[in-house]
Amino acid sequence: MISLLAVEFGGVALPMAAILATVGLLLALNTAYTLRNRRVPAVDIRAELLVVKLQMVLDLLLLTVLLSFSGGIENPFHTIYIIHVLLAGLLFKGSEIRRMALLAGLLFTAEVLGEALGLVPHHHLSSGPEMSHDWRFVSSGLAAFWLVLVGCAYLSASIMRHNRTIKDELVVRQGQLVAADKAKIDFFRYVSHEVKTPVVTAQSAVEAVLAVAGADMAEKPRDLLRRTVERLRQATEIVQGLSDLTRGPLHQGQDVRDVNLNRIVAALLDGQQSLIESRGLRAEARLPAEDVLLRASETMVEKVLGNLISNAVRYNRDGGRLIVELRDLGDAVRVAVTDEGIGIRPEDLGRIFDEFYRTPEAKAASSLGTGLGLPIVKRFLEQMGGEIAVESEPGRGSTFTATLRRT
Template sequence: FVFLLTTSISEQFGLQQEGMEKASAQLEEKDQVKNEYVLRVTHDIKGHLAAVQSCLDPVISGMVGPLNEKQKDMVGRAHRRTTKCMEFITALLKLTRMKLTGHLDRERFSLRKTLLSALALVQNRAQSKSIVLNYHIDPAIDMIDGEAVLIEETITNILLNAVKYTPAGGRVGIEAKQDGAFVQVRITDTGIGIPPADLTRIFEEFYRADNARAAERDGTGLGLAFAKQVVERHGGRIWAENNPTGGSTFTFTLPAGPSATGGR
């Protein structure tokens, strides 16, 4: 009896597992179809937006003749909204392509130079708000394997968010250090922080925390989802937490590799 009961339970578990595997395969197939559809649609929309921008640019620059103040205002609004739409579509296109292909153009590159380049890209925006940018990079950290362009874009996006959501006169800092077999990068700010209920969701596509929407109306909700995809496809992980004294810290890790530091 015990043997028959055990056999029956094993068979039931086997059937359940088979059913779950089939359901998982169907979900993956549907996700693939969805991503391919999004890729086609966003590519088409990007083409139309590019055409609109190419018409607005010469008007804004005065190439087609002078505009009165009301015309300048209306054309300026159209140009700004088109630019925002283009940024959104470009981000969605990059994210969808990455999810579909999973391909990385890996190469040896200097993480130190990448971090400094990202800092330089946000320097002017930080200065315009009198925000102090600090950084500390472990002297041992330099060459790692990965796709340099994607990692720099990830670091830049997180830094730009930190500056965007930090009040004038605040501080944003970045630290990179060795953490066993990984390199750890931490970006800390004295900004508005993240509501605890939103901490587990901010890396979802299109999701924005309530206080972020209140502080900044414009935003795609794709920057952190993109960062998560980049970091995880490199074999690392990313997370966020609030600081005890206010603001937030975003941390991600990347595999150091066999020759990631200058000493190896």
């Protein structure tokens, strides 16, 4: 039957119809498989691997049929078996790879031996001498094939095992980092919760005493109480900062709305106006004419921009420029806050987002500041899917750029 379909091709008689039918079936199966992958969402990884295995087995069977129609061991395309074994090495583990390599090897060996023994018709591929019955050629060809097959299976399995070990280790390390971060945040939450009430009550008490009896006090004790209030305000600010660090995710779900960034930047600068004037700063808001809106937690956005702007005021030099530039990038919004202040040394750039870290220059410039403002900025931005970048030159100033993506 097959010989009836044989077609003279380049001086060689091949069963082209059978070859085309097999190739067509191979293409149809692979197309169907690709379409299925696009349309059916992968839910169960084991089911997906089973489908892949089935497809590879069918591919190997059809490849064997195709080879038997096109020269068997004489056909150089028998190396395609190797590709399947490499693929199996990428997708499967140990015994699965060995099974797939064994199947590929046995199918090819059976086909080659079948032709050598005359059990399967041989379709001579070239116009040269027929090799399929030459036992030296057949045995050396099969030996080379098995050597490459086993070598590829072993190498791909080793490489993938090594990769999986690294990946597993990374997953464990990432888990440890997440757990450590959670423990830190839980600790901050505990501290802020437990310390806040006594601190704010003490602050309220001293303020009440000053308000009610301050005028009748001698100057020294009154001054002492005023300084006590300032210290307690600092403590409250630290507790408030810790509290902010721990509650970002709570904001995310609760006050999400279309936030008008033009309005927020203007209001924040307005809130700093008395400080800006007292320091002689030249503040400039570069805002687009059209209001920039962003769907986000208003509290978090206000906190991020508020911290950046108050830092730019606090660490600026007297008479320095303060520029807040708002840009709408379409899929994101960018706010750059630039000052001409103390700047940050390169070696400190990696630490300014650590909780409680303040650079020596920042400490010298201002006794205020908790070391929590920038960590809050970074954490809130990350929670909103944004990021913070900083460029700085010691003694010349800094630019902090917050990017918020529209989701």
